[in-house]
Amino acid sequence: MEKMDLHTAFTLLEPGPVILVTTHDGHKSNIMTISWTMVMDFTPSFALTTGPWNYSYTALTQTKECVLSIPTIDLLDQVVGVGTCSGSTTDKFAAFGLTPLPAEHIKAPLIKECLANIECRVTEIMPEQHIVVLEGLEAWFDKERQETRTLHAKGDGTFIVDGHQLDRREMMRSKLPDGV
Amino acid sequence: MEKMDLHTAFTLLEPGPVILVTTHDGHKSNIMTISWTMVMDFTPSFALTTGPWNYSYTALTQTKECVLSIPTIDLLDQVVGVGTCSGSTTDKFAAFGLTPLPAEHIKAPLIKECLANIECRVTEIMPEQHIVVLEGLEAWFDKERQETRTLHAKGDGTFIVDGHQLDRREMMRSKLPDGV
Numbered sequence: 386m387e388k389m390d391l392h393t394a395f396t397l398l399e400p401g402p403v404i405l406v407t408t409h410d411g412h413k414s415n416i417m418t419i420s421w422t423m424v425m426d427f428t429p430s431f432a433l434t435t436g437p438w439n440y441s442y443t444a445l446t447q448t449k450e451c452v453l454s455i456p457t458i459d460l461l462d463q464v465v466g467v468g469t470c471s472g473s474t475t476d477k478f479a480a481f482g483l484t485p486l487p488a489e490h491i492k493a494p495l496i497k498e499c500l501a502n503i504e505c506r507v508t509e510i511m512p513e514q515h516i517v518v519l520e521g522l523e524a525w526f527d528k529e530r531q532e533t534r535t536l537h538a539k540g541d542g543t544f545i546v547d548g549h550q551l552d553r554r555e556m557m558r559s560k561l562p563d564g565v
Numbered sequence: 566m567e568k569m570d571l572h573t574a575f576t577l578l579e580p581g582p583v584i585l586v587t588t589h590d591g592h593k594s595n596i597m598t599i600s601w602t603m604v605m606d607f608t609p610s611f612a613l614t615t616g617p618w619n620y621s622y623t624a625l626t627q628t629k630e631c632v633l634s635i636p637t638i639d640l641l642d643q644v645v646g647v648g649t650c651s652g653s654t655t656d657k658f659a660a661f662g663l664t665p666l667p668a669e670h671i672k673a674p675l676i677k678e679c680l681a682n683i684e685c686r687v688t689e690i691m692p693e694q695h696i697v698v699l700e701g702l703e704a705w706f707d708k709e710r711q712e713t714r715t716l717h718a719k720g721d722g723t724f725i726v727d728g729h730q731l732d733r734r735e736m737m738r739s740k741l742p743d744g745v
Contacts (some may be wrong), residue, residue, distance in 0.1 A: 393721070399600055400717035400725050401581010420579055423603035424720070425614050425695070432612065432696070434605045458731070465733045469740055514689070514698065515605070516612070534728070537580035537717065540604070541573070541745045542737040545580050548714070548728030551638070553645045557722040560649055565721045 386486065386495060386502065386525040393565055394524035395429040397455050397501050398422055402535035403464060403544065405454040405499065406433070407485070409492040410444035414485050416477045416496070417441040418468030420538040422453075427562045429521040431505065436515040440472040445517060449507035450491040453519070454499040457532045458546050463498075464536065490522045500533055501526045566666065566675060566682065566705040572744055574704035575609040577635050577681050578602055582715035583644055583724065585634040585679065586613070587665070589672040590624035594665050596657045596676070597621040598648030600718040602633075607742045609701040611685065616695040620652040625697060629687035630671040633699070634679040637712045638726050643678075644716065670702045680713055681706045 398404070403420045421434035431453065435442055445451050456464050463481040470477070478485050478494075485494030488504045495502035505519035534547040554561070578584070583600045601614035611633065615622055625631050636644050643661040650657070658665050658674075665674030668684045675682035685699040714727040734741070 396720045399720035401600075420581075421604050423612060423614055424601050432603060432614070434603055434612070461731055461733065462736075465736045469737060509694070511691075516696070518694065536731070537727075539730075540576045540579035540741075542732065542734030542741055544731045544733065546728040546731060547717075548726040550719075551641055551716070551724045551726060552722065553641065553724065554722030556642075556645045557649060561720075561722055 386527050389524045389526040390564065391429070391521055391524050392427060392562070394503050394521050395424045395427050396565065397503065398431055398453065399424050400535065401537055402455060403538040405456055405464065405467060405496060406441065407452040407454060407493045407496060408441045408444035408448065409494065410448065413476070414478060414494050415441050415444060415472035416467050416483065418464050420540065425518065431519045431521070433517045433519065434515050435517055445507065446510055448492065450493050451505050451519065452488060452493045452495055453503040453505060454496040455501040455535060457500050457530070458534050458536055459532050460498060461536060461544060495525055500530055566707050569704045569706040570744065571609070571701055571704050572607060572742070574683050574701050575604045575607050576745065577683065578611055578633065579604050580715065581717055582635060583718040585636055585644065585647060585676060586621065587632040587634060587673045587676060588621045588624035588628065589674065590628065593656065594658060594674050595621050595624060595652035596647050596663065598644050600720065605698065611699045611701070613697045613699065614695050615697055625687065626690055628672065630673050631685050631699065632668060632673045632675055633683040633685060634676040635681040635715060637680050637710070638714050638716055639712045640678060641716060641724060675705055680710055680715070
């Protein structure tokens with residue numbers, strides 16, 4: 386994992402991949418699988434839809450920290466496994482063979498096996514709407530990784546794998562933020 | 566375009582495709598391109614990040630109506646074109662050869678060329694966070710369409726095309742909403 390330019394980290398979430406979110410409640414680390422995410426600005430800022438139905442929600446809202454980890458298709462069974470059990474009864478890092486790495490700014494860990502990790506601070510909680518707003522603090526990317534294709538959950542138990550890429554950079558030049 | 570089950574419409578947005586959003590300001594219809602969307606629940610409810618920097622924002626917040634249209638890869642140049650000009654000076658339906666179809670519940674039009682359309686009502690506007698929350702009212706799907714692959718904007722002027730699909734329905738059965 387090497388540091389990447391924080392101002393390009395929004396490009397990890399913008400395509401809408403299913404992600405893993407780690408938290409640390411002071412005693413132990415936990416992971417949840419989330420598809421309901423949204424980029425909010427380039428600084429970067431992100432929104433998650435989550436609530437008390439996720440065991441991680443207590444740690445997320447009390448510590449006001451989390452890591453957004455981007456898994457690739459070779460991690461699909463871990464992604465589904467993490468999303469279908471609870472941190473209240475399962476040590477998910479151990480159960481799914483995932484490796485916590487220390488983050489730089491927060492206690493929630495990076496996930497070594499993921500393509501990228503974004504350390505985040507909670508900037509706002511909207512309990513009524515179940516929205517948590519995050520600010521990215523540091524972003525990490527594994528340049529050594531061979532498999533870089535991410536997964537897009539359909540929400541019906543199927544997942545779409547990244548296919549080929551189309552380039553419209555020239556057409557969009559005027560609309561892209563600096564440095565992207 | 567045929568009606569589809571409204572309670573499965575969240576599966577159109579959950580994979581995180583770039584979408585087109587139509588509005589009608591009382592005089593004319595307009596379209597914007599948006600990637601910053603999030604599913605919020607299965608009813609369905611959705612969030613958009615948008616604000617006064619989008620010309621459509623005035624119509625969206627005043628009429629409290631819009632249509633979320635799902636374009637496929639054959640529409641990429643229209644998607645980029647719509648996203649790089651303003652409705653203040655351009656009739657985007659005419660300029661990009663897109664066909665407005667009347668919606669059932671609202672004045673904002675469906676887009677005939679898109680794979681699917683979701684008629685929506687604005688339920689909440691958070692001007693400070695630039696979040697608009699939507700409730701789906703009716704969903705339409707074009708079953709005749711040959712090209713069904715959607716696009717995922719990376720935010721750097723490139724777009725990822727849907728690749729193949731992986732099935733984990735059995736593993737996820739306990740977590741899926743009824744009827745999906």
